[in-house]
Amino acid sequence: MSNVDVVVTGLGATxxxxxxxxxxxxxxxxxxxxxxxxxxxxxxxxxxPAHLAATLAVExxxxxxxxxxxxxxxxxxxxxxxxxxxxxxxxxxxxxxxxEPVDPDRLAVSIGxxxxxxxxxLDQDDILETQGLRKVSPxxxxxxxxNGPAAHVGIEMRARAGVHTxxxxxxxxxxxxxNAWQMIQNGRADVVIAxxxxxxxHPITVAGFCQSRTLSxxxxxxxxxxxxxxxxxDGFVLGEGAGVVVLERADHAAAxxxxxxxxVSGYGMTSDAHHITGNHPEGIGQxxxxxxxVRLAGLTPTDIGHVNAHATSTVVGxxxxxxxxxxxxxxxxxxxxxxxxxxxxxxxxxxxxxIITLLSIYYGTIPATRNLERIDAKVGLDVVTxxxxxVELAAAINNSFGFGGHNVAVLxxxx
Amino acid sequence: xxxxxxxAEILEGLAEIVEEVAGVAPDDVTAxxxxxxxxxxxxxxMVEIAVQAEDRFGVKIPDDELANLxxxxxxxNYVAKNV
Numbered sequence: 001m002s003n004v005d006v007v008v009t010g011l012g013a014t015x016x017x018x019x020x021x022x023x024x025x026x027x028x029x030x031x032x033x034x035x036x037x038x039x040x041x042x043x044x045x046x047x048x049p050a051h052l053a054a055t056l057a058v059e060x061x062x063x064x065x066x067x068x069x070x071x072x073x074x075x076x077x078x079x080x081x082x083x084x085x086x087x088x089x090x091x092x093x094x095x096x097x098x099x100e101p102v103d104p105d106r107l108a109v110s111i112g113x114x115x116x117x118x119x120x121x122l123d124q125d126d127i128l129e130t131q132g133l134r135k136v137s138p139x140x141x142x143x144x145x146x147n148g149p150a151a152h153v154g155i156e157m158r159a160r161a162g163v164h165t166x167x168x169x170x171x172x173x174x175x176x177x178x179n180a181w182q183m184i185q186n187g188r189a190d191v192v193i194a195x196x197x198x199x200x201x202h203p204i205t206v207a208g209f210c211q212s213r214t215l216s217x218x219x220x221x222x223x224x225x226x227x228x229x230x231x232x233x234d235g236f237v238l239g240e241g242a243g244v245v246v247l248e249r250a251d252h253a254a255a256x257x258x259x260x261x262x263x264v265s266g267y268g269m270t271s272d273a274h275h276i277t278g279n280h281p282e283g284i285g286q287x288x289x290x291x292x293x294v295r296l297a298g299l300t301p302t303d304i305g306h307v308n309a310h311a312t313s314t315v316v317g318x319x320x321x322x323x324x325x326x327x328x329x330x331x332x333x334x335x336x337x338x339x340x341x342x343x344x345x346x347x348x349x350x351x352x353x354x355i356i357t358l359l360s361i362y363y364g365t366i367p368a369t370r371n372l373e374r375i376d377a378k379v380g381l382d383v384v385t386x387x388x389x390x391v392e393l394a395a396a397i398n399n400s401f402g403f404g405g406h407n408v409a410v411l412x413x414x415x
Numbered sequence: 416x417x418x419x420x421x422x423a424e425i426l427e428g429l430a431e432i433v434e435e436v437a438g439v440a441p442d443d444v445t446a447x448x449x450x451x452x453x454x455x456x457x458x459x460x461m462v463e464i465a466v467q468a469e470d471r472f473g474v475k476i477p478d479d480e481l482a483n484l485x486x487x488x489x490x491x492n493y494v495a496k497n498v
């Protein structure tokens with residue numbers, strides 16, 4: 001069991017459903033769709049089979065000052081936007097020389113990403129090819145590096161206890177939160193700004209995912225394309241977004257009278273050692289991740305009322321996860337799969353979905369899974385459909401898995 | 416440029432570039448201001464400003480010369496001399 005109580009005191013996000021947490025949450029509860037036709041000219045130019053994308057509801061350049069926006073890759077922009085929201089939501093002001101709301105030596109950042117800034121990398125490569133060295137931006141490297149999002153947040157919030165970036169593909173956001181929890185356990189920090197971000201919608205990433213046959217090609221029906229656990233699912237929809245939470249030592253939060261959303265009570269983190277993109281057929285890594293999270297929290301599987309599933313809407317992945325949930329926790333858990341509404345946010349997914357998980361505890365409401373019209377008989381779980389489910393939750397798990405065989409389960413409990 | 420620009424025209428052009436790259440209000444870009452100390456422009460932005468100034472005024476600003484351009488006035492004089 002953990003030695004130190006760690007709580008969540010601030011939330012921030014920008015997603016295909018909304019430019020902040022409340023608009024995202026409200027849209028999710030209302031069953032709104034964040035998946036759109038990808039109108040970029042390159043879809044036709046390269047004859048890409050997938051014509052869908054879950055692009056941000058609010059363009060980051062509408063939020064950030066122009067000069068700051070041009071110095072940041074899109075992935076960095078959305079990490080900064082989500083971090084500012086989370087920081088303010090936790091009750092902190094932006095630090096100045098006169099006022100530092102958290103001791104910088106006790107403040108850290110842990111923001112993961114799957115790829116970082118590939119769009120900058122590729123755009124600047126084009127500039128080098130067509131216009132030569134002089135026109136390559138001097139900001140190229142700091143914009144493309146995957147630690148850029150965490151570093152920019154660390155500079156703005158004055159975090160001197162360490163700024164870290166994990167890259168575990170689609171598990172990055174959840175692993176960012178798990179690592180932050182561990183930093184507080186280890187005594188390295190009292191407050192950690194944690195989460196994940198991704199903005200990698202580009203012809204080459206879409207082409208690559210198309211070639212690995214992982215994207216939905218339900219091009220005529222964007223709103224019905226992402227359908228986790230449904231018999232007619234045919235792949236995920238690539239999205240973009242960021243989620244950031246403020247994790248805080250419970251006594252630190254109590255001393256300043258902070259509002260507490262939930263407690264982070266544990267996590268499980270395993271690796272499949274099996275295949276670079278495919279799940280282990282028996283789900284051993286996923287099962288162990290959930291079981292380890294329960295054990296670390298000092299709970300038993302029957303205590304877990306809800307799982308926010310990774311379920312990306314792929315044929316193999318969804319039923320594999322469902323089987324792992326049944327084995328690790330039992331058939332009693334109530335499940336939802338929010339990628340049906342906002343697609344797959346890659347490195348942002350585990351963070352945004354952690355926020356949804358802990359809000360489900362906080363509000364006693366589990367959002368429904370859109371598009372689940374005929375549940376795959378192999379799922380064997382109670383997946384919320386239609387209307388949100390009102391249910392009091394003591395403990396819930398967010399699952400996030402990634403290419404590479406990464407399995408992360410983060411366990412939240414009621415504050 | 417067909418004719419040599421005046422110092423005032425160079426200053427005006429530089430101010431536009433500095434605003435575009437670093438968001439400094441053009442009125443603040445005056446000859447006595449230090450790029451780093453007064454206008455808070457970092458070394459990365461200085462590279463961008465130099466490239467844009469080269470294109471706009473048709474001058475070359477090698478790195479060892481750029482390092483000597485501490486103030487806006489230094490830059491105006493350099494451009495005026497080399498254009």
